[in-house]
Amino acid sequence: MVQWERKGGLALNEKQIEMIKSYVNKLFQADTTGHDFYHLKRVTSLAKHIAKREQADISLTVAAAWLHDVGDEKLFPDPDNARRELRHFLFSIGITKEDIDSIFDIISNISFRKGKTPRSFEGKIVQDADRLDAIGAIGVARTFAYGGSVGQPIYHEEMNEHSIQHFYDKLLKITELMHTSTAKQIANDRHQYMVDFLTRFEKEWYMMAD
Secondary structure, three states, X not given: OOEEOOOOOOOEEHHHHHHHHHHXXXXXXXXXXXXXXXXXHHHHHHHHHHHHHHOOOHHHHHHHHHHOOOOOOOOOOOHHHHHHHHHHHHHHOOOOHHHHHHXXXXXXXXXXXXXXXXXXXXXXXXXXXXXXXXXXXXXXXXXXXXXXXXXXXXXXXXXXXXXXXXXXXXXXHOHHHOOOHHHHHHHHHHHHHHHHHHHHHHHHHXXXXX
């Protein structure tokens, strides 16, 4: 059985990772806000790629990436209970209290809305990966999925509560907030995609001729 381990870091085996994937799949499989299981899968893939390039603890990065949305206030009616249940689950699959605390330090501090930065390098990587999934083509799709789920219009000419405004309030600022050089390279391309999309959106909205 493959074990991901760095000296002094968290070690997870394939069985534990599969159990974590199954756990989050049950929690997020019905999500329609853009925070579904496939969001977690993309963030984990990005985070693992960055961790390898930046020589970080892969096990800790992967575990936190899969779990980073558990207990999010905007996704759970009882966030505290969701976090308590997560701690119990991680302990039940053989993860130590020290390592659970390391995972929680990451998932409690990556939200853009909270404006916090995880203390560990692995936490910064997960934050980078989560933010990367909020921009580019996927980010555009997720913006409108979330906007629709909370009743926001695509755009409104006389108010600011619409999905297009989200690009200016948050998404266009994300590239400057990346921690790792690997994430910055990925973000630059995704940022330009959004700029091009917004230019095209404005042209089509106001029916401007080429």
